Amino acid sequence: MASAAAAPRPRQLVIEAAHIARAHTILSFTAFLSALAVGCWLHYTKIVKNGVAGYPEEWFPSVSATIGDWYPERNIFQILIALNSGPRLALVSLQYYLHRTETSRLPGFVAINGVLRTLACGGWVYITSTDDHDAHDVLMISYIVLNIPWMFGSIACTPVQYSAARRRRRNAAVTFWLLLVPMIYFFIQHKVHRIPGAYTKYSFFEWGLIFFDIIHDSSAELELKAAELKVAIGSSLAGGAEKGDISDVTRRTAPDDTSSYTRSEKNAVSAPIVELVEVSLPKSSTTSHITSAQNFLSDLYLSYIFWSVLTSLAPTLFYFSVWRLGFTGSEAALLSCLSPVFLGSSWFRDCCRSRSGRTVLHLLSLSGLAAYVLERPEDRLLFVFFANAVACLGAAVDWTGLSGSDVGYQGILVGLGLLMSSLSKHANHSNNPVWPFIDERSGGYNKTGIALALLAIYNFYTRESPAQAVLPHPEKAASESREGVKSGAWICNALALGSLLFTLHELLAESSTTIAWSWTGYPITGPEPNRHGSLTHLAQAAGILLAVILSGPSGSALLSHPLWYAFGCACAYVMYSYKDWLGYAGAMGLAAFLMSVIPVIMQRAAATGKVARTYGVAWLVVVVFDVASTFTVAYAFVPGGEPFRERTDLVLSTQMALIGLAFRWPAINPSVPMVNLSSRAKAYARRTLAVLSVLSFVVTMYRWPANVPKPYRPGARIVRAGIWTVHFGIDNEGRDSQRRMRDLIKDMELDIVGLLETDLHRVVFGNRDLTRVMAEELGYVRRSRCSMWSEQTYCLQFVDIGPGPNQHTWGAVLLSKFPIINSTHHLLPSPHGELAPAIEAVLDMYGTEVTVIVSHNGQEETPLDRELQATELARIMSKTYPNPVIFLGYVVTKPLASRPAPYEIMINDGRVHDIDHQDWDRWCQYIMYRGLYRTAYARVSRSTITDTELQIGQFVIPRHGVGVTNETEPARYLRAWKEELPEDHWFPQEYMPEQGGRRGHQYHVFNTPLYYKFPEGAML
Known part of the structure; x- marks a missing residue:
């Protein structure tokens, strides 16, 4: 008996309650989005078809058709929802534990509704509309009705000190109920008036209900995290638990007198602090030099992958427009660039900026490269659409410093990644070897590209965290980082960033594009596409080198000066107005200008502190320019395209005008953007520029044929x-x-x-x-x-x-x-x-x-x-x-x-x-x-x-x-x-x-x- 009494008790397992809430959110989103992705991949035309019309009038599936009609998406969804039932019920219990008081029965009523709501959810999930349409609809309506006391009761029960959770619940609930109005309207249009296409519009609002329902429930994570609530399973090592106890819930209760909070306690329920890396490349000894070089090369390759995914979207979607000679709906895929608007959610932003979250975004962006294995163009478009959304989201996280990286360093990487992408096309007959519409038969090196990307992502995930400096949350940036930024300047900097991104893509994604602008034919009096593209690369490298050399306060002042902007505008004018060598000289000057101002303009955009709106507007500008530049030649095939006919001059002028908004104008941006680079970052950038420049000329010489072309049958003429x-x-x-x-x-x-x-x-x-x-x-x-x-x-x-x-x-x-x-x-x-x-x-x-x-x-x-x-x-x-x-x-x-x-x-x-x-x-x-x-x-x-x-x-x-x-x-x-x-x-x-x-x-x-x-x- 004594030895039995002396036997050690099982170790206690302690779980942060916020992790349960996060698991619930992740499982919920994964269940619905995986069903949507698999359904569109395998049964697209079947799940968009309804009793009124099918594809192309109906082109987006409803929730019911997605999750309940076909194998395997139905089963994937049901398995994930089953796994989610545990966190769902645990969340109801934990929320009740936080909200319960001796003076009110409302928390108990809300908890009962939460349990009934969960059972109703299980009902319409496992009884699909195909199994029993009436039962499915009754359970779905019951679920929505039970959402009324659940949502508004949760808002009423949330303690005032948990303001972030209360705000998210209120916003999600209001949006949820507002979406019901247009959803019901379009359902009537579909069911009663039988209008083709109405069910697609209805489906968008139906999916909106799902997403905002999940977002409402995700607010529990903010509340549980602020309360520092933990769940302990098993016996305490201290022996405080009785033998029969199997669990213990601990919390730190807030004192009635909030004025007696300590400073740290107040921080526990305030907005989270973002930690930014002061220098992206750590300073260390000789061994660290090798590690930091590996980190730099990994970051460079990931920048190359970003440009590869971004530049693959338009060719992938435009395939459909070309065959139809008009709008097909595929053009909406351009809107995937607007994904940074989701960073307006503090919870989502915190997920994305973490090391693990950023790693997941890198991995998900590889879906755009892996799409090369898919045979159907519509399947590849779906994957590239998703990958582009993820890539733009991750880019916004990096470019604002949310992920802990220096903005100036990221600006140099953006320029180097674009140069590397252009060089890879120069070496591969103008095709990026990792594009999803390129495979082994057409010069692709897709598997190699993906393998290298996985190595780079592994490096990113496992590298040591450099020394960090605590800076304010980006939505509440410190006054010193925003000094001189006018209250309305964020829109100007967003417009400038968007125009810069498009102009880089339009003119410098391929080394011979600006040569094609200046080409006049024979006899040759200007540059030739097949042998002078390296000069474009040299001009790009010179621009990045300027940005590296002139980093720091004085250099940034020069690169943001209106006179430097005037130089860029003059080069753009010469490129557009003249041909042959003179026109191409203007193009090379413009290339150097554009590459040199990347860090300056990115720093301006990051300093606004308005992450979602700044980068949402910036990418919206990119989308608008994508369309406008296409309309200048495709005006005959699109409604309203006539005003854009042959107006490349106006499009280019608008591009340059918007870029100019980021320069030092007293009325907009009087301050100097502080672009700083470590000495090691500068050294790596200079060496990379030298290597890429030499490689470009080597490729040119290798691709430069020496044989004289001969007709096949000269003897017979x-x-x-x-x-x-x-x-x-x-x-x-x-x-x-x-x-x-x-x-x-x-x-x-x-x-x-x-x-x-x-x-x-x-x-x-x-x-x-x-x-x-x-x-x-x-x-x-x-x-x-x-x-x-x-x-x-x-x-x-x-x-x-x-x-x-x-x-x-x-x-x-x-x-x-x-x-x-x-x-x-x-x-x-x-x-x-x-x-x-x-x-x-x-x-x-x-x-x-x-x-x-x-x-x-x-x-x-x-x-x-x-x-x-x-x-x-x-x-x-x-x-x-x-x-x-x-x-x-x-x-x-x-x-x-x-x-x-x-x-x-x-x-x-x-x-x-x-x-x-x-x-x-x-x-x-x-x-x-x-x-x-x-x-x-x-x-x-x-x-x-x-x-x-x-x-x-x-x-x-x-x-x-x-x-x-x-x-x-x-x-x-x-x-x-x-x-x-x-x-x-x-x-x-x-x-x-x-x-x-x-x-x-x-x-x-x-x-x-x-x-x-x-x-x-x-x-x-």
Whole structure:
């Protein structure tokens, strides 16, 4: 008995009651959001369908359809709700324990309602509308009715000292009941009036009820934490508990006289204090140098991941808009950037700023990279949408110092991450290797990118916490950090930050974007996209270096001075107004300016202390500019787009004007933003800039071909020319299609290729260069004989990218195996519709100058545009008569159509021949020619690369100085079997339908290439 008595008692388990409340909140959100995500992924069209309409009229699911109709989302939800029942009932008990008094029975009444409310919740969760619609609705209504005493009773019972919990309960309850009004209205519209789309609107408010219900209950965490309530399970080590006791609840009760509180006790129920890191890179010994270097590299790579996720959103969503040529609803995914508004919740902000919370955000943002494994474009968009929301949320936490990082250090990381992202695209044929619409088949290194990101996140989570300095909560920032900031300056700084982020994305996410702005064609008198992109990187590096060198009070004063802003505006003006080297010089100056002011503007935004509203407005500005910059060229396809038509000048001016709001103006921001960097941070930044700059030039030299392009059949003087509308380099599965296009063009051995819809130097297309893969790997580009600064007028180059993004067209490209002697870029008359681009180039083909025209004309909806454009193209072709011409273009017309249709205008007035006027099954793509012998014509199916076929014409250049001896129609239409021509004239036989085609391509319409004999007396 004595030994038994002496046996040690079980150790007591003590749990902070606030952790139970947090577990309840996390399980609740996870249950609903996981069901929503899985349901949209697996059964999207089924869960949005109802008794009135389906997709696309209804495009967002209701709560009931999401959680109760389909496996496995229903089961996932029910399991998580079952796990949540314990914390739910425990929370009711703990709340009653806090609120109970000897003078009131209200806490007991509220607790009973809480238990009944929990049982009603279990009822409508496990009895779904599919099982028993009436029972489900009765239990759901009961749940809502029981919310009345639960919510308002909880507010009434909350002690006054727990003001934060009381405020959250009041705000959530008021919002919850206000949402019922529009929800009931749209339910009536759906159920009674049977209006398609009404149920989607109803669903938004239904989900709102769920979220605000959870937010209301999450306020218990604030209350339990302030009360320092703990739950002890088991016997006390001190032996104070009796043998029969299995639990003990302890609390620190507040004295009746609040004036007798000690200072620490008062802090226990006040707003939490945010602890910020004074210096992001810890100072330590030699061993610490290695650790801090690892930390810096991890932070740099995570910044790169942020830019990768951000820049992938627009191309992922715009896939749907391109196919629909109008709004599809996918554009709403841009609103994911507004996620920082949720930082207005102190509880949510505290979760995000903790080390574990920030780690979770980093991990969740990787879902955008992991989306590459998904086959359906809509699935990838859903993941990228979520990842972008998380990335923007985490960025706001870091950029304001909430996570314990220095704002100036974060500003340098933002610039370095953007430079690293641009460099990765420069090295990977203008595609970011970790984008979700890039995979191994299209040059992706997705697994490597994700693995490196996981290592960086592991480093972030396990690194030692540096010395911390206690600073005020960001919503109540200390007066010294806000000195000189006017009361309304937060909006100015938010506008400036948003404009800066968009401008960085628009102009500097790809090294050749600003080169495309200045490109004028041949002879080359300016920079070339494939070999001068490193100069853009050098300008960006110079800007970051300025920010590093000039950190500190005096340097920050210079970078925030209005004169530096005037320099940036002057560079923007030169970039927009001039071409070639002068225009590009302005672009490089603007690049340096933008990169240098990143820390200054971020510091301004962080100093406002208004986290949610500042970063919410900043990202809203980004979204508005995303739309406005797209409308400058897409105005013909969107309602209300006409005012934006060709107004890049106004958009750019507005960007620069908003950026200027962050500079030192006496009426707005009279103070100097204090950007400080540790010596170690400066050293790491300088070394990184040096490495990235050198790597950029190494990549340029590696990607700079030295071989001279040669036509495929020089002995027979054959020219194969193709025209293809490539749909912005995104295939039917929403993935990059450059390499798939390369394979078909290579197999067809095309000497000249006209590509349309190719201007991808825009945010919505990912700022890409569609020519890189084909030009470099198929030999359409070579090392120039001109020096970078030479004024020599004749350079052997073989790629013309056509009018740039500031010319407001969808783009045209000419790839050639023959030297381009000169080229002219045309903007064809377009009074009503989209601007039509054209390239007029003179090529040296076996010693004969041949004019090649690549053109993309207007749509069916604008007949006047098409007539005027055809007239101008006819003028361009006729002015060179009788010299040889090849026309490769997109012309919306039926074959043989009379005026005012473009066909007759171009054939008769342009003095050219149709490739085969007996091919009646055409509508948009045409090949026309003059002064050449046509020997073959083929139409190759597109597979899933784009929405148009590849058309190919094969020609023979007549003997130099002789020309075509007979251009009559009978002489041109001497049809032949391929066996009647030399094998050099045969098209690849593996693409014959009877051979099964290749990679989804085959000859179609005629099911074979058409061949033609030479007329009698031809001089070859």
